[in-house]
Amino acid sequence: MWQGRVGVLALVVVAVLAGIPMCAAGGGGGGNQLEVYSWWTGPGEEEGLAAMAQEFESKNAGITFVNAAVSGGAGSNAKAILASRLLANDPPDSYQRHAGLELEDDVRSGKVQDLSALYDREGWRDVLPKGLLDNLTIDGRIYAVPVNIHRANLLWYRPAALDELGLAGPPKTWAEFLDQAERIKQAGRTPLAIGPQWTQKHLFETVLLGELGPDRYERLFAGALGWTAPEVTAALATYQRVLSHSDLRSASGDWQPQLDRVMQGTAVYAVMGDWVSGYLEGAKKQRWQQGYAAVASPGSDGVYSFLSDAFTLPTGARNPELALKWLVECGSTEGQNLFNPGRARSPPGSTWTPGSTPGTSGGRWRSGATRAPGSPARSPTASWPTTRTTPRSTRPSASSTRTATWATWPPRSTEPTRRPDERPAPAARPEHRPAGHRRPARPRSHRDDAGAPAPARASRRGGRLAAPAAGAGAPCPRMRRVPGWLAGLGLMSPSLILVGVFVYGFIGWNVRVSFTSWQGLTPVYDFVGLDNYTALWNDARWRTDARNVLVFTAVFVAGALALGFVMALLLEKGARGEAFYRGVFLFPMAISFIATAIVWRWLLDNGTGGDTAGLNQLFSDLGLGFLRSDWHKSDSSWAIAAVALPAGWALSGYVMALFLAGMRAIPGTFRESARIDGASEWQVLWYVMRPALRPVTFSAVLILIHISLKTFDLIYALDQGNLKIDTPSLYMWFTTFDGGFYDRGATIATVLLVGVALIIGPYIRHWLRTERR
Secondary structure (H helix, E strand, O other): OHHHHHHHHHHHHHHHHHHHHHHHHOOOOOOOEEEEEOOOOOOOHHHHHHHHHHHHHHHOOOOEEEEOOOOOHHHHHHHHHHHHHHHOOOOOOEEEEEOOHHHHHHHHOOOEOOOHHHHHHHOHHHOOOHHHHHHHEEOOEEOOEEOOEEEOOEEEEOHHHHHHHOOOOOOOOHHHHHHHHHHHHHOOOEEEEOOOHHHHHHHHHHHHHHHHHHHHHHHHHHOOOOOOOHHHHHHHHHHHHHHHOEOHHHOOOOHHHHHHHHHHOOEEEEEEOOOHHHHHHHOOOOOEOOOEEEEEOOOOOOEOOEEOEEEOOEOOOOOHHHHHHHHHHHHOHHHHHHHOOOOOOEOOOOOOOOOOOOOOOOHHHOOOOOEOOEOOOOOOOEOOOOOOEOOHHHOOOOOOOOOOOOOOOOOOOOOOOOOOOOOOOOOOOOOOOOOOOOOOOOOOOOEOOOOOEOOOOOEEEOOEEEOOOOOOOOOOOOOOOOOHHHHHHHHHHHHHHHHHHHHHHHHHHHHHHOOOOOOOOOOOOOOOOOHHHHHHHOOHHHHHHHHHHHHHHHHHHHHHHHHHHHHHHHHHOOOOOHHHHHHHHHHHHHOOHHHHHHHHHHHOOOOOHHHOOHHHHHHHHOOOHHHOOOHHHOOOOOOHHHHHHHHHHHHHHHHHHHHHHHHHOOOHHHHHHHHHOOOOHHHHHHHHHHHHOHHHHHHHHHHHHHHHHHOOHHHHHHHOOOHHHOOHHHHHHHHHHHOOOHHHHHHHHHHHHHHHHHHHHHHHHHHHHHHHO
16 A cells, blocks of 8 residues: 555656646746847847846836847847747747848738837837838838847957057958958968858858948849849959958857957957947957957948847737837837947937947947948848838848848749659459359460361350350450559659658768868869868867767766656556646657757756756755756866756656556566565566566667767757857757858768667667567
8 A cells, every 4th residue: 555655656756847847838927027038148238138127127016027038149049949939829028139121021920019009109200210210110010119229340350469460450441351361361360250150141241231332232132233243243252252261160159259269369350240349348358449449341431231129019928018018118218228338239219320420329330430221131221310211122032140132042942742643543353253163264266176266165144055245255465463562662652762862862962072172152072082080080179079979878868768767667557647647747758859948948047146046946945055056057077967957858758658668568467477476566677577678678778879869959959159068960060050161061960870870770680680580
């Protein structure tokens, strides 16, 4: 009796522990919480948002501001996670967007609500620049409230570095930059620091603006100037030359490491927006014109290429009334002054006019600017503060990245390969014949030994003999039956062709690229032998990543097996409410790794004091403060082990299902016989169930190892900028899509493929041997 009660109690405890992350998974809060979603996690912007949140809470007593910010990729990570929430009809109370085409996508899909009445009530139409209002207005309605205006076309440098190199000043044109680049290279430094892929697109826009000028730049993205025009092709060639003078091989992380290299002196210049100032002055403690300086990017003097961050009211928000109050805070003078002063960006309602002198509220970035085209990716081009804007009908196609879609690129066909419309009609089934009936021979032309036709055979019909019908003796063609394997091959051929081309064909192409020196957007199909593999194994980051994935695999597999086995053992006893507990245990398996990472990022928070949250807060409340940890943010080389906690939690339900099926396949007579012979429950478990579960355990281990080698989205969403938890899959992603080193990325992918094959191979061999038995 006591064993049954202990089992039920253990089952409840495990279910509660398994459900803790589910309780934290609900987006948003109750009626007294406001969830605001953004990508402001960097120095300067994070403090500005915190100041606005504090001001909001002071004006709205009893309301808690929930900062749901997601870091990385200049908003690309946050946008990916936000897209999944919007598709699931689980929006935050308000979320950040760039004014322009990015906002227009949400409006067309019905994801945001009209704020025109709010603008009329607060009188914002009279204070915001018309060019900015045009980018917030779609079909005569306004859908977002801006909190800042950024200047994107700036060239950052360290004055001391120019003095050391004997350079009179930063370049005013890209041709002058290319001349300086040769001198900088001779001094052993990198002319231009570059970051991940979005920063390369940012540089692309800036070079086009400098080479084409604002008029042709606007015409290009409005479709009035073709990409094959001579001046455009010349600008593209300049961009390739500029990119060749960058440290493209170091293009990982985000824009902060890009600027770090400039501050450290290994690189001289960097192209980035005015948000850099908050980072350099806040995190790096640098001072303007002493530790750092910035001028308009080459060729864009007097041009202010702007973009604006704004907040929306999502359709289906849990607390729309609180969201409207937050938008009022965003548009108020107090809120914008809290976020913007001293942080380089400008309040949208500032009274600056072109040509004004530097001053507060980001005036240093606006000095001398007379034209203000918007970034084509984040807002359609527009002059400012005059009323000239690009007509909406000529705006480029929707894009939510940091560069416009190239109209000359041919779109990929999305039409699936069609199978034949008709299948051959099945052969006619033979007529039913009574048992024992002998099938008559096929009609033939019979002749006797002398060559004369033989007498026709009679057939019995209705009890009487009847002569065969006329022509019965004519030859009949023989029906040839289609072999079964050929029919099956015809049925499977469409799938075999698709798999052969889009799976094994691409695998072969990837292996081919791993033996080339392909870097950048232009494919290179030369042959360099094993140089890429040799360089990979000599790469310190790769060796660290390989060690990390081994530690992650060991902890992940052991944890998932242990938790899954315990849950299966508890359910196997047949406790009351088994269906409920089984659903709780299986639920983590139904959650994507992205959602799992978001929940566990809060559970593994390493904040202290008033910022304590998640498991650390739980340990403190239970008097178990000695269990507090920095988890994956630890400086320890074992930080990757903490990432195995959410991975093991997510897959434990799958392992439980495997073990539960295996346990219930063991005949009950085996265990009853052991108990009759005096075996305890532990002995039954060890000597009876354990050997019988060996095949299930073997399969589970192989599957989990396979999953661990490919794990990407969980780590990426949890803390993708932390090299302490970097893995080969993350390294492959960054070096390929952020750095443009397709040869290195293909090499990593090939090594991972071989690793997976070594794991799957024994499993297939074991399965084939089992089938033969």
